[in-house]
Amino acid sequence: MAAAEACVGQVVLPGDVLLLPAHPDEDGERLRLGGGAAPRGRLLCGPGLRRCAAGLLVTKCGLLRHRQTGGGAAAGGAYWVDSQQKRYVPVKGDHVIGVVTAKAGDVFKLDVGGSEQASLSYLAFEGATKRNRPNVQVGDLIYGQFLVANKDMEPEMVCIDSSGRSNGMGIIGQDGFLIKVSLGLIRKLLAPKSEIIQELSQLYPFELVLGMNGRIWVKAKTVQQTLIIVNILEACEYMTAEQRKQALAKFSGN
Amino acid sequence: MQRGLDSQTKKQLEEEEKKIISEEHWYLDLPDLKEKESFIIEERSFMPCEDLLYGRMSFKGFNPEIEKLMIQMNSRGKKEEIEVDDKMEADVSDEEMARRYETLVGTIGKKFLRKRDQCVLQDEDEDGNSNTRPSKKAKRKFLKPQD
Numbered sequence: 001m002a003a004a005e006a007c008v009g010q011v012v013l014p015g016d017v018l019l020l021p022a023h024p025d026e027d028g029e030r031l032r033l034g035g036g037a038a039p040r041g042r043l044l045c046g047p048g049l050r051r052c053a054a055g056l057l058v059t060k061c062g063l064l065r066h067r068q069t070g071g072g073a074a075a076g077g078a079y080w081v082d083s084q085q086k087r088y089v090p091v092k093g094d095h096v097i098g099v100v101t102a103k104a105g106d107v108f109k110l111d112v113g114g115s116e117q118a119s120l121s122y123l124a125f126e127g128a129t130k131r132n133r134p135n136v137q138v139g140d141l142i143y144g145q146f147l148v149a150n151k152d153m154e155p156e157m158v159c160i161d162s163s164g165r166s167n168g169m170g171i172i173g174q175d176g177f178l179i180k181v182s183l184g185l186i187r188k189l190l191a192p193k194s195e196i197i198q199e200l201s202q203l204y205p206f207e208l209v210l211g212m213n214g215r216i217w218v219k220a221k222t223v224q225q226t227l228i229i230v231n232i233l234e235a236c237e238y239m240t241a242e243q244r245k246q247a248l249a250k251f252s253g254n
Numbered sequence: 255m256q257r258g259l260d261s262q263t264k265k266q267l268e269e270e271e272k273k274i275i276s277e278e279h280w281y282l283d284l285p286d287l288k289e290k291e292s293f294i295i296e297e298r299s300f301m302p303c304e305d306l307l308y309g310r311m312s313f314k315g316f317n318p319e320i321e322k323l324m325i326q327m328n329s330r331g332k333k334e335e336i337e338v339d340d341k342m343e344a345d346v347s348d349e350e351m352a353r354r355y356e357t358l359v360g361t362i363g364k365k366f367l368r369k370r371d372q373c374v375l376q377d378e379d380e381d382g383n384s385n386t387r388p389s390k391k392a393k394r395k396f397l398k399p400q401d
Contacts, residue, residue, distance in 0.1 A: 044295050044302065044303065051296060080303045197311065206313055207317045207320060208310070208311040209311075212309070
């Protein structure tokens with residue numbers, strides 16, 4: 001048992017309970033409700049945490065993170081555990097790269113790295129109708145979003161947003177190279193103003209697709225250039241910022 | 255008499271007992287549960303926590319479509335603010351609007367007149383047209399652009 005604020009940036013283990021400062025809805029406060037107790041914002045309890053009677057229960061090991069200005073309704077800030085793992089667990093709303101493994105009538109089966117294969121309806125593509133089927137073959141890479149993802153049901157993916165537009169989702173081009181990295185590295189790459197991405201973008205023209213399931217698809221003008229990017233991205237996992245800069249300096253001369 | 259009363263009270267007592275038993279079947283003698291509003295939202299995704307970017311990226315003009323999409327998707331939060339500002343500025347100024355509608359007053363006015371009145375108006379127009387036509391034609395003449 002420790003106060004959540006004191007643990008920010010420190011290692012937390014499954015079973016730890018983080019205490020939160022008292023809420024204004026507690027009985028003592030309720031009596032002087034007229035006194036103008038400011039309505040506290042809701043607290044966002046992110047991945048690796050679960051709420052319990054005393055506060056927050058830790059369910060993953062990693063570093064506790066906190067952000068004051070949580071997105072949307074969570075004005076009270078957000079806590080989550082920054083953990084290192086390789087196994088992806090589907091989460092609703094996540095963008096992932098899936099590999100088509102089967103075409104079974106109306107749905108495609110996609111391997112997304114989770115415990116179960118995700119299903120993708122042939123109608124969940126931009127501009128698809130019953131007559132106009134998307135041209136999807138077994139082995140194709142698909143960038144999509146989870147519509148249904150919970151522990152009891154088969155995850156379902158779509159390649160359109162709520163307004164029916166694809167917004168870059170759908171089949172990813174034929175060539176290019178797919179690699180698998182840890183989920184922590186993906187988050188590092190997707191963070192706003194990520195140093196790795198900024199340094200790589202100075203090298204030469206290339207294209208990246210990053211899935212939250214740890215898959216990265218890379219394409220550059222030549223196979224050699226593609227492989228250079230791939231090797232740097234894979235090595236980033238175990239390199240410090242300085243080592244990375246040294247490695248990049250070698251290629252920027254070419 | 256005494257017996258009769260006894261039987262009545264007995265019946266009443268029995269009924270009361272039955273009621274109590276039947277009520278006990280359906281209700282648990284527990285203190286009322288307090289409803290408490292939760293101030294914690296559970297979220298399984300990293301997206302709202304870490305403000306992650308859109309997963310498709312292109313650099314140095316490799317795929318211009320994706321680069322456009324990147325700007326669009328990664329500035330969603332900021333864009334909304336800009337859009338609000340745009341709405342505040344009127345596309346058409348008040349003066350322009352007034353000038354536009356000045357010419358429409360006659361045409362729309364006709365709509366609300368009776369048919370007979372419209373005919374009179376047209377006749378007047380025709381009478382007037384004989385005078386105005388030449389001037390109109392002069393107006394419509396092709397103007398040579400100055401170099």
